[in-house]
Amino acid sequence: MGRAFTAATLLLLLGALGAATANVGDSCSTSADCGAGQWCFDCEPKLSGSHCVRSAATNPFQLINNSLPFNKYAYLTTHNSYAIVGEPSHTGIPRITFDNQEDTVTDQLNNGVRALMLDTYDFKGDVWLCHSSGGKCNDFTAFEPALDTFQEIEAFLSANPSEIVTIILEDYVHAPNGLTNVFNTSGLLKYWFPVSKMPQNGQDWPLVSDMVASNQRLLVFTSISSKQSTEGIAYQWNFMVENNYGDDGMDAGKCSNRAESAPLSDKTKSLVLMNYFPSVPIKFTACLQHSQSLTDMVNTCYGAAGNRWANFIAVDYYKRSDGGGVFQSTDLLNGRLLCGCQDIRACLPGSGVVCSA
Ligand SMILES: *[C@@H]1O[C@H](CO)[C@@H](O)[C@H](O)[C@H]1NC(C)=O
Ligand SMILES: *[C@@H]1O[C@H](CO)[C@@H](O)[C@H](O)[C@H]1NC(C)=O
DSSP states (O other): OHHHHHHHHHHHHHHHHHHHHOOTTOBOSSGGGSOTTEEEEOOTTTSSSOEEEEOSOOOHHHHTOSOSBGGGSOEEEETTTTOBTTOOOSSSSOOOSOOOBSSOHHHHHHTTOOEEEEEEEEETTEEEEEOOBTTBOOTTTEEEEHHHHHHHHHHHHHHOTTOOEEEEEEEEOOSTTHHHHHHHHHTGGGGBOOGGGSOSSSOOOOBHHHHHHTTOOEEEEESOTTHHHHTOOEEHHHHEEEBOOGGGGGSTTOOOBOTTSOOTTOTTSOEEEEEOOOSSOOHHHHHHHSSHHHHHHHHHHHHHTTSOOOSEEEESSTTOOSSSHHHHHHHHHHHHHHHSOSSGGGGSTTOOOOOOO
């Protein structure tokens, strides 16, 4: 017993040491060869062979503090978070549509994703997450009942009482109170951040620490304007500016608003969302896009937004990169937002780096 324990402890220690010495960019054959917050990934044709790349975000509330307004931080965002490779059919009909992510919403949240883009539809007398066209969900485009995903989010908020999650809905639900009922059934309503507390004229948001203390840790935005008055669900573009999505949002050097959004420079909206994913999601090019061109777009959108750094950065296949990927871009944004530096780690007291906000 004693010896077995010692041997097991030694193995654990060696494992931890091995992991601690692996760096982003090192060769690997499995993710066990890589450090914490990394996975083993092959970004062909940019790099040949598999390398350790980042797989988890830095938590700004933990690393720095949570005493600033909500709009002074950046949040990693997954586009079509529910459209997951290999999600089994929930309708009995094989699915024929695109996917945008590769791990579960629970894993996304545990890896530091803090905003989820979900497409909600009336379907089968309920609300479903669906990747469809014309506002109508079909058996072959349906992913799963919204309740399943909302319950995953509820479990995360319950287990992580200092975290805030934002849901951005591309909303096709027209059933009266359809969404409210699912939020209620899932247990998410108790975390609801009320529209009445959202700033209307470019003021700062409440402090994260206050949102945590009041347990109002779920922000929900809908694309249907009437729901703000009927169901108390914030109309996204009353509070946020957003650049084009799809290929139009990836045109180097350009960052302009999508049709529904005010111009990015409109400072009456206190939040800035940057999309960076192609019109048709392609797994094999994602890691090439999650590199310098992503950082370049972060800077382009900063200028377009009237010298404001994005709060939300939305991508497909968020873990694919040639090294730092969207995690590095989020660290850049938080560095800029929190202390004017190029990386959030430089904001740590005693880092010795002096940057200007
Ligand atoms: C939520 O569900 C409870 C229990 O069914 C119900 O009493 C309450 O009115 C619901 N709240 C909303 C806002 O629908
Ligand atoms: C939290 O961090 C920010 C950014 O570094 C800093 O300006 C602020 O003073 C800190 N607040 C507290 C209470 O430590």
